[in-house]
Amino acid sequence: MKQKILIVPCSGIGKSYGSVAREAAYRVTEDLCPEKTKLVPLALLVLGGEEARSELGEAKAITIDGCKHACAAKVVAESGGTVANAVDVPEVFRRHRHLKPSGIAELDENGKKLAQVLAEEIRELVGSAVGEDRHA
Amino acid sequence: MSEEMLKVTVDKFIFLVPAGRFYSDAGVWVKPEDHRARLGLSDFAQQSNGDVAFVRVRPMGTKLERGDEFAEIETVKVNVSFPSPVRGTIVEVNRSLMDAPELINQEPDGKGWLAVVELSEAEDALSHLLDAQAYLAIVKGQAEAEMKR
Amino acid sequence: MPSERTAMPELPKRKVGIIACSGEEIAEGTVTRLAALRVLESLRPHETVTICLPLFLAGGEGDRAFARFHPTIAVDGCEKRCAARGTEMYSGKPAVSIVVNGDRSKDSSLLGTARRLTEVGMQVVDDVAGQIVRHVDQLLDLKRGRQTGPPTAGLEILQERAPRQAACSCGSGIPVATLQVAGREVTLLALPLIFAEFHEAGKLPDESVRNELMQAVKIYNSIPDADEAAYAHAVIQEYVAFCRENH
Numbered sequence: 001m002k003q004k005i006l007i008v009p010c011s012g013i014g015k016s017y018g019s020v021a022r023e024a025a026y027r028v029t030e031d032l033c034p035e036k037t038k039l040v041p042l043a044l045l046v047l048g049g050e051e052a053r054s055e056l057g058e059a060k061a062i063t064i065d066g067c068k069h070a071c072a073a074k075v076v077a078e079s080g081g082t083v084a085n086a087v088d089v090p091e092v093f094r095r096h097r098h099l100k101p102s103g104i105a106e107l108d109e110n111g112k113k114l115a116q117v118l119a120e121e122i123r124e125l126v127g128s129a130v131g132e133d134r135h136a
Numbered sequence: 137m138s139e140e141m142l143k144v145t146v147d148k149f150i151f152l153v154p155a156g157r158f159y160s161d162a163g164v165w166v167k168p169e170d171h172r173a174r175l176g177l178s179d180f181a182q183q184s185n186g187d188v189a190f191v192r193v194r195p196m197g198t199k200l201e202r203g204d205e206f207a208e209i210e211t212v213k214v215n216v217s218f219p220s221p222v223r224g225t226i227v228e229v230n231r232s233l234m235d236a237p238e239l240i241n242q243e244p245d246g247k248g249w250l251a252v253v254e255l256s257e258a259e260d261a262l263s264h265l266l267d268a269q270a271y272l273a274i275v276k277g278q279a280e281a282e283m284k285r
Numbered sequence: 286m287p288s289e290r291t292a293m294p295e296l297p298k299r300k301v302g303i304i305a306c307s308g309e310e311i312a313e314g315t316v317t318r319l320a321a322l323r324v325l326e327s328l329r330p331h332e333t334v335t336i337c338l339p340l341f342l343a344g345g346e347g348d349r350a351f352a353r354f355h356p357t358i359a360v361d362g363c364e365k366r367c368a369a370r371g372t373e374m375y376s377g378k379p380a381v382s383i384v385v386n387g388d389r390s391k392d393s394s395l396l397g398t399a400r401r402l403t404e405v406g407m408q409v410v411d412d413v414a415g416q417i418v419r420h421v422d423q424l425l426d427l428k429r430g431r432q433t434g435p436p437t438a439g440l441e442i443l444q445e446r447a448p449r450q451a452a453c454s455c456g457s458g459i460p461v462a463t464l465q466v467a468g469r470e471v472t473l474l475a476l477p478l479i480f481a482e483f484h485e486a487g488k489l490p491d492e493s494v495r496n497e498l499m500q501a502v503k504i505y506n507s508i509p510d511a512d513e514a515a516y517a518h519a520v521i522q523e524y525v526a527f528c529r530e531n532h
Contacts, residue, residue, distance in 0.1 A: 010339045011307045013318060016212055017187070018337075022309060026400045041309050043367035046342045047374075067187055068241050071343035090187045090238065093212070097190070100212060105322040147300060147334045148351035284331060 004038040005084070005126050006061040010072040011042065016101040017066030017089040020115045023107060024089075025064055027119035033126050042072050045079045056081035060129050062122055063087065085125045092118050139245075142272050146279035151180045154245050158262050159271035160221035165245065166265055169252070173222050173262070175206070176249040177240055180275040181218075184282060186211035188237040193251050198226045200253065202264075207250045209240065220253070221265055228252035299505070301329075301421045302348075302357040304336040304379070306368040312396035312406055313362030313385040319402070320385075320413035321360055328414060329421050342371050352376035354474070356424045358383065358417055381420045385413055464523055467515040475505040476520070480527040490525040498524060 009025035012018025029039040040061070044052040056076065062085045063072035073086040093099065093114060101111030140155040153159075158166040163181030167174040182188070190210040200206055206220040229251050233239060240248040255261045266274065305321035308314025325335050334351060341348045352372055359369035359379040369382040386393065386409065396406035462476035479501045488494045499517050502508065508516050 009309065011309060011318075012337050012339055013305060013307060013321065013335055014337045014340075015186070022307075025309065030400065039309055041314070041367075042339050043306060043308065043342060043371060044365070047367045047370050048365065068238050069340055069343060069345070071337075071339035074343045075339070090189055090212075094189050094237075102212070105319050105326070145347070145350070148302070148336065148347040150347045150350075 003059045005036055005129050006040045006055065006059050006076075006081070007037050007064070007122070008040050008042055008045070008061050008072045008076055009064040010066050012066045012071065013104065015066055016104055016107065016111055017093070019066075019104050019107050020089050020101050020111055020118065021064040021066045021072075023112065023115035024118040024122065027115060028122045028126070032119055032123045036126055036130055042075050045075055045081070053079050053081075060084035062125055062129070064118070064122070065089065084129045085122075087118070087122060087125070089114075089118065092121065142268050144272055144276045144279070146276065147283055149183060149279060151178075151183065151275050151279065152245070153178065153180075153268050153272050153275065155268045157268060158221075158265035159268070159274075160219070160265060161271075161274055162219055162221070164218050164221050166221055166262060168262060172227065172252050172254050173224070174249050174252050175221070177207075177209070177218065177244050178271070178275070179244050180279065182241050182244045182248070184279075185209060185216055186213040188240045191233045191237045191240060191250075193229045193233070194226055196226050196229055200224060200226065206253075209237075218250075222253055222255055222261060223257055224253040224255040224261075226251050227254045299425060300355055301333050301380075301424050302336045302352050302355050303333050303360065303417060304338055304341065304352070304357055304368045304372055305360045306338060306362050306366075308362040308367070309399055311362055312393060312399055312402060315362075315399050315402055316385045316396065316406060316409050316413060317360040317362050317368070319407075319410045320417060323410065323414040324417045324421070328418050332421055332425055336372075338368055338371060341375060349375050356380040358420055358424075360413065360417065361385065380424055383413065383416055383420075385409065462523065464519045466519045467512065471516070471519075473502060473506050473520075476502065476523070477527075479505075480524055483524070484528060484531055490521065490528045492521070494524075495521050 007025050007029050009021040010018055011022040025039050029037045040055055056079055061076045061081050061083050063076055063083055064087045065072050066089045070086065073083050076083050096114060096117055099110045099114040099117065101114050102108050103111060107115065142153040142155050144151050154165065159178060163178045165176050165178050188209045188211055191207065193207045200220040200223060202221065202223050203219045205217045208215065208217040230249050232247065242248065303321045303324060305317040306314055307318040321335065325333050336348045336352055336357065337345065353376045357372055357379040358381040359372050360383045361368045362385050364384060366382065366384065369379050372379045391409065395403065396409055397403035402410065460477045461472050461474050463470055463472045479498065483494065483498065495517055498520055499513065502520055
């Protein structure tokens, strides 16, 4: 069975971008490319022991971070994982300025649309990552 | 070269204030450089406004009076414009911010600077500004007021 | 690396840090997130602070320092207890550890999915938010200074939080003092700050100020009732020395 691409959102609780990252991760792993991706909770990589970290093993990860702290990218790298792409939600927002998100517990319509745009960009990244594996 | 930093903690937030600079109460720092002054946003200003998505700085050659808007940032939370704390002419603008506005959040006291102004006033150009200790007190008060909201 | 000079901090208002696991794999993880946000945004906005778990784990200095000084409530979606264990690893054992549906009294599938909670799931959010609020109120009860009340099903109340070491360099900025109390060494949080405030207010180091001093000490430190007299004696002696040095 082909190795899935791991999707690691930050799910930060302090800002809308964290919820956008979380929602985008669900859209990628449940709607857009469920057969090629798997969502991995960030906390488990730090606290889940060897079993959780072994997921990182040979798999590639796409991290989704909601702010400059880049917690998901940092944790995946420090846990021995390979960050194929580190996606920054604010950077995606800059390219879609009309989709300013708000709400953390419940994203507003702009937030949901931004999550969808983000998810579709990640789908492309997944395609590239899988394509690279195929040619490796 | 290392710069001495003052620090204040409110709840879980830590705010740094370089000791050797001057400040406006709007959160703009001023670093004297001979007859010029480099301007930027304080750590407190960037933290309280949020992640900067867009920044606009008045172009080179712009003549400023004290209080004239010289920069504007847009974050997910707010659009905020900042008044110039000095009188002079903008001679340099930080072009890195066009592609990387996040520098204002990542290094507000360093690479996130906004503009350099050639000062008009020969003497006492900065005497009206706050020193680091005075600004630190304002930061503490404003941060505590924010927490109570 | 720039040097940092910390001005002598004032005594901070005590708040409670809420750390939710926000686990993405199960509905209970989403419950923790929504319950924490309800408390932070609506129910106790001035008494609580959110600790962002990913930032906490990735090295957030402010969050870790906050959790060293202030009491914390960890809210987890499963027995892996990532929020509770992460807090203990980097700051200190949380004062309270909640595991949503920990006794499995509800069929997990009734709560919905991690992405979308059902009405039952939203009711559990209400319940958990209510539990958090009760513990926030207990933790901040300054008169009693300790938790009371029976444990709630599915909720584990950890041992009462012992005084924490919080040297200035840790980031919290809160100094400590070590005293001899009844023949043993005891560390008291925020004691130098309390002395500084009292001294500045012109309060003389005599028996009349003893009760007031101990009230202030008990805000930041857990003092066993049986030992209070011994602590009070040591504290007043220390204050005498402080006033002499700062005369």
